[in-house]
Amino acid sequence: MLHIGCHLSSSDGYAAMGEEALRIGADTFAFFTRNPRGGNAKPMDEEDAAVLREMLKRECFAPLVAHAPYTYNLCSDKERNREFAMESMTEDLARLEHLPGNYYNFHPGNHMKQGAEAGIAMVADALNELLWEDMHTTVLLETMAGKGTEVGRSFEELRAIIDRVRLSDKVGVCLDTCHVYDAGYDIAGRLDEVLGEFDRVLGIGRLKAIHINDTKNPFASHKDRHAQIGKGFLGIEALGAVVQHPLLRELPFILETPQPDNDGYAEEIRMLREIASGR
Secondary structure, eight states: OOEEEEBOOOTTOHHHHHHHHHHTTOSOOEEESSOTTOOOOOOOOHHHHHHHHHHHHHTTOOOOEEEOOTTOOTTOSSHHHHHHHHHHHHHHHHHHTTSTTOEEEEOOOBOTTSOHHHHHHHHHHHHHHHOOTTOOOEEEEEOOOOOTTBSOSSHHHHHHHHHTOTTGGGEEEEEEHHHHHHHTOOTTTOHHHHHHHHHHHTOGGGEEEEEEOEESSOTTOOOOOEEOTTSSSSHHHHHHHHHHOTTTTTSEEEEOOOOSSHHHHHHHHHHHHHHHTTO
């Protein structure tokens, strides 16, 4: 069965997200660890987290994919920005210990014209400070579209980060279909070849989650604008092949498409489940 969900609001707490996921037919979901533009996190409600843990077990959810705010930049050219990212990610990872066995996804950041090598080194150095031996969360580097000075625009850049991380078994990759297509990986025309390249560079075992999005931009545009499923340059046939692919179908798929409300996600979940099952 396809494991699929979407981004849900954490404003009403953890258990409320679980209930909403079930309502829209999801068996996984993503949520921001705090306001996606940054800022302070809500106080931790351990009882609420315990209710969600029981729900996840009872309803056989796939792993969740918590998402760090976009404002974090571990390779900023400003020291205070790097410090803010470190402080916030330290707190995020501590909070996620109340939901063990799930994922924490983040954008590697922007090197701000310091150069990709400098950015890669700073991200890796940060991860070496953030990760610890007995943590229960796997941290995911997200594949990026390559706009501006983004780090993570290629599989090789992600591998360069991971190679510098001491506890590399705590690090995986989240592949965003919009981002990789915009970055120049033709998952519409040669999905098997792209996955083969991922395996050669990173190892397919590093792939832990998929952001399933269409794109408003053409191939190799190096932009990042998501479209609803089937309404962008990737299209329903290409994304259908992604959810059906035997190397991917057991992973959690997260929708990040522009929707007016969660009922829009419910329809995309239904549609992609039908495609994945061959109906």
